[in-house]
Amino acid sequence: MKIVVCVKQVPLTTGTNKIDPNTLRIVREGVDVELDPADAYGIEAALQLVEAQGGEITLVSMGPERAIEAIRRGLAMGADKAIHISDPALAGSDALTTARVLAAAIKRVNPDLVICATESSDAYTGIVPGGIAQLLDVPQLTFAKKLTVENGKATIQRQIEGGYQTVETSLPALVTVTGSINEPRYPALKGIMQAKKKPVETLTAADLGFAASEVGSAGAKERVLGWNPAPQRQAGVLIKDDGNAAVAIADYLQKLKVI
Amino acid sequence: MAKILVLAELKEGVVQKVALELVSKARTLGEVTAVALGTGAESQAAILGEYGAQTVLVSEDAVYATYLAEPGAETLAYLIEQIAPSLILIGGTYDGRDIAGRVNAKLGSGVITDAGEISLEGGTLKVTVPWYSATTIVDVTSPSNAPLLMVKPKTFAAEKLDGAGAPVVEKISFTPSDKSKRARIIETVVEKSEGPSLEEANVVISGGRGLKDAKNFELLHKLAEPLNAAVGATRAVVDSGWVSYSMQVGQTGKTVKPNVYIAIGISGAIQHTVGMKGSKNIIAINTDEEAPIFKVADLGIVGDSLKILPALTEELKKRKG
Ligand SMILES: Cc1cc2nc3c(=O)[nH]c(=O)nc-3n(C[C@H](O)[C@H](O)[C@H](O)COP(=O)(O)OP(=O)(O)OC[C@H]3O[C@@H](n4cnc5c(N)ncnc54)[C@H](O)[C@@H]3O)c2cc1C
Ligand SMILES: Nc1ncnc2c1ncn2[C@@H]1O[C@H](COP(=O)(O)O)[C@@H](O)[C@H]1O
Numbered sequence: 001m002k003i004v005v006c007v008k009q010v011p012l013t014t015g016t017n018k019i020d021p022n023t024l025r026i027v028r029e030g031v032d033v034e035l036d037p038a039d040a041y042g043i044e045a046a047l048q049l050v051e052a053q054g055g056e057i058t059l060v061s062m063g064p065e066r067a068i069e070a071i072r073r074g075l076a077m078g079a080d081k082a083i084h085i086s087d088p089a090l091a092g093s094d095a096l097t098t099a100r101v102l103a104a105a106i107k108r109v110n111p112d113l114v115i116c117a118t119e120s121s122d123a124y125t126g127i128v129p130g131g132i133a134q135l136l137d138v139p140q141l142t143f144a145k146k147l148t149v150e151n152g153k154a155t156i157q158r159q160i161e162g163g164y165q166t167v168e169t170s171l172p173a174l175v176t177v178t179g180s181i182n183e184p185r186y187p188a189l190k191g192i193m194q195a196k197k198k199p200v201e202t203l204t205a206a207d208l209g210f211a212a213s214e215v216g217s218a219g220a221k222e223r224v225l226g227w228n229p230a231p232q233r234q235a236g237v238l239i240k241d242d243g244n245a246a247v248a249i250a251d252y253l254q255k256l257k258v259i
Numbered sequence: 260m261a262k263i264l265v266l267a268e269l270k271e272g273v274v275q276k277v278a279l280e281l282v283s284k285a286r287t288l289g290e291v292t293a294v295a296l297g298t299g300a301e302s303q304a305a306i307l308g309e310y311g312a313q314t315v316l317v318s319e320d321a322v323y324a325t326y327l328a329e330p331g332a333e334t335l336a337y338l339i340e341q342i343a344p345s346l347i348l349i350g351g352t353y354d355g356r357d358i359a360g361r362v363n364a365k366l367g368s369g370v371i372t373d374a375g376e377i378s379l380e381g382g383t384l385k386v387t388v389p390w391y392s393a394t395t396i397v398d399v400t401s402p403s404n405a406p407l408l409m410v411k412p413k414t415f416a417a418e419k420l421d422g423a424g425a426p427v428v429e430k431i432s433f434t435p436s437d438k439s440k441r442a443r444i445i446e447t448v449v450e451k452s453e454g455p456s457l458e459e460a461n462v463v464i465s466g467g468r469g470l471k472d473a474k475n476f477e478l479l480h481k482l483a484e485p486l487n488a489a490v491g492a493t494r495a496v497v498d499s500g501w502v503s504y505s506m507q508v509g510q511t512g513k514t515v516k517p518n519v520y521i522a523i524g525i526s527g528a529i530q531h532t533v534g535m536k537g538s539k540n541i542i543a544i545n546t547d548e549e550a551p552i553f554k555v556a557d558l559g560i561v562g563d564s565l566k567i568l569p570a571l572t573e574e575l576k577k578r579k580g
Contacts, residue, residue, distance in 0.1 A: 006316050010333055011407075094370075095363070095372075096367065127368070129354070130364070131364040134364035139441035162505050165447045167445065180504060183414075221368065221369030228395070230394055233554070238556075238561065239559070258518065259578055
C-alpha cells in the first residue's frame with residue numbers, strides 16, 4: 001500500500017503569532033517552528049497501517065527551506081521518503097493554490113491513500129484536504145477518529161455532532177484524521193539518524209507545471225486589507241476563597257437572575 | 260441587488276440552526292436563495308422563508324444523507340454556475356467544510372473561512388476574520404467571482420423577519436452523478452446526552468485539568484442541575500479521554516456565547532478562550548491567581564474547585580428551595 005501523508009511546518013503552537021505590517025502575512029522569520037502536532041496523528045496512522053500490512057509512506061510538504069526540519073522529524077518517526085515543494089513564489093498561497101500544488105505532487109506518487117489532518121494548527125481552514133481530494137478525483141473520509149483499511153476499502157469512524165458515523169469507501173481515497181485517532185510515537189534516536197539519509201525530493205512550482213503568477217500571493221483569492229488587535233475583555237473582581245466563595249458565586253448568579 | 264446563496268444544512272430532515280443564522284445575516288446583504296438538500300427539504304422551506312429566504316431550492320433526494328460531500332458538492336457547484344450569486348454562505352460545520360473544499364477546487368473560486376462581520380458596501384466584499392486564535396481581527400476581501408464564505412455556528416443571531424412572505428419553492432433539476440456516490444455512510448451513532456445543548460444553554464459550566472480526575476466531572480453535572488446548564492470541557496481533558504470531543508469548547512471545538520460561562524480548573528489558554536470570551540458573564544475558579552483565565556473573568560475566585568463545587572451546588576439548591 002502506498003500512502004502519502006501531507007505535513008506542514010507551523011510556528012510553535014504554544015507561541016503567539018504576529019502579522020508583518022508590510023506584507024500582511026504571518027511573521028515566519030525568527031519564529032520557532034515545529035512539525036504541526038496535528039500532522040503527527042496522520043503519520044502515526046500511516047505507520048500503523050504499513051506496520052500491519054506493508055507498504056511505503058511518502059511525506060508531502062509545501063513550505064520554505066527550513067520546513068525540511070519538520071519533514072526530517074516525520075521521517076524520523078518512520079516515514080520512508082518525502083517530497084518538499086519549496087519555492088519563494090509559493091509564499092502567500094491560499095488554500096486552493098496549496099491544494100493544487102499538493103495534489104500535483106501527490107499525483108507523482110500515485111498513492112492508494114492520502115492522509116491529512118482535519119485542520120492545520122496555524123491556518124485552520126480545514127479546506128485544503130477537500131480541495132486535494134477533488135483535484136485527485138478521489139472520495140474523502142473526514143474527521144476520522146478510527147481508520148481501518150481492508151480488501152481495498154477504507155472505513156472510518158467519523159466524528160460528528162453528538163456521536164459518530166461509520167463511513168466506507170473504495171481506495172484510492174483521502175482521509176482526514178483527528179487528535180483522538182491515536183497516540184503519536186516520539187522518534188527514537190535510531191530513527192533520527194536514519195532520517196538524515198532518507199530520500200527527499202525538492203521541487204519548485206515550475207517543476208509541477210505552475211507559473212509564478214498563478215501561485216503565491218499573486219494567485220491568492222483572499223486578500224488582506226488591514227487588521228486590528230482583537231478587543232480585550234476587562235477583568236472584573238478577583239476574590240480569594242476564605243470559605244465563602246460559594247455564597248459569593250450564588251449571589252452573583254442571583255444578581256444575573258439565572259437562579 | 261446582490262444575490263446571496265445560502266447552503267441550508269438539514270439533519271434528519273430538520274433545518275439546522277446555523278442555516279437560520281446564515282439566512283438572517285444574508286438578508287441584510289441582498290436577495291437570499293437558500294439551498295436545502297435531502298429528505299424533508301420541502302417541508303423546511305417555509306421555516307427558511309420566515310427568516311428571510313425569498314427563494315428556496317429543494318431536492319428530496321436521499322443521496323445527500325447517504326454519501327459524504329460529493330453529491331452535495333456537485334449540486335452546489337452546479338447551482339452556483341446557474342445562479343451566479345455574489346456570495347455563497349456555508350456553515351463551518353463538519354458537512355459544510357467537506358462540501359466547501361470540493362466546491363472551491365471545482366470552481367476555482369475564493370474561500371474565506373471563519374468569516375465574522377460581512378459587508379458588501381459599494382459592491383466590495385469586506386469580511387472580518389479572527390486570526391491567530393482571535394488575537395488579531397483581519398479585514399479580508401476576495402478578488403474572485405462568487406467567493407465561498409464559511410461561517411461558524413453562533414457567529415450571527417437567528418432572527419425571524421417581520422412580515423416575511425412565503426418563499427418561492429423550486430425543485431432542483433440537477434441529479435448527482437453515480438460517480439459522486441463513493442463515501443457511503445453505513446451507520447450513524449448518536450451518543451445520548453441530557454440537559455440543554457452547549458450551543459443553546461443559557462449557562463455553560465466547563466471543566467479543565469484542574470478537576471484532577473475524570474470522575475470529578477460528576478461535580479459539574481451536579482452543579483448543572485439547579486442551573487439547567489450544559490457542561491463543556493477543555494481540549495486537555497478531552498484528549499485525556501475524560502469526556503467526549505462534543506463537549507470541547509475552543510478553537511478546535513465549539514464556540515459558545517451563553518449568558519453565564521463558569522470556567523472551573525481551566526488555565527485560560529487563548530485556544531480555549533477564543534471559544535468562550537463572547538459569553539455575557541464569565542466566572543472562573545482556579546487555585547492559581549496568575550491564571551490567564553482571570554483576565555477575561557467578571558468574577559474570579561482563587562480557590563480549590565473540588566471544595567467550592569459541592570458547597571456551591573448545596574447553596575444553589577437551598578436558595579431555589
Ligand atoms: C492548535 C491548537 C488548538 C487548540 N484547541 C483547543 C480548544 O479548542 N479548546 C481548548 O480548551 N484547548 C485547546 N487547545 C489547548 C490549549 O492550548 C490548552 O492546552 C488547554 O486549553 C488547557 O486545558 P486546561 O485549562 O484544562 O489545562 P491546564 O492548562 O493544565 O490548566 C489547568 C488549570 O487548573 C488549575 N487548577 C489546578 N488544580 C485546581 C483546583 N483544585 N481547583 C481549581 N483550579 C485548579 C491550574 O492552576 C491550571 O490553571 C489547543 C491547542 C492548540 C495548539
Ligand atoms: N503547506 C502544506 N503542506 C503540506 N500539507 C498541508 C499544507 N497545508 C495544508 N496541508 C494539509 O492539509 C491539512 C489541513 O490544512 P488547512 O486546510 O490549512 O487547515 C493540514 O493539516 C495538512 O495535512
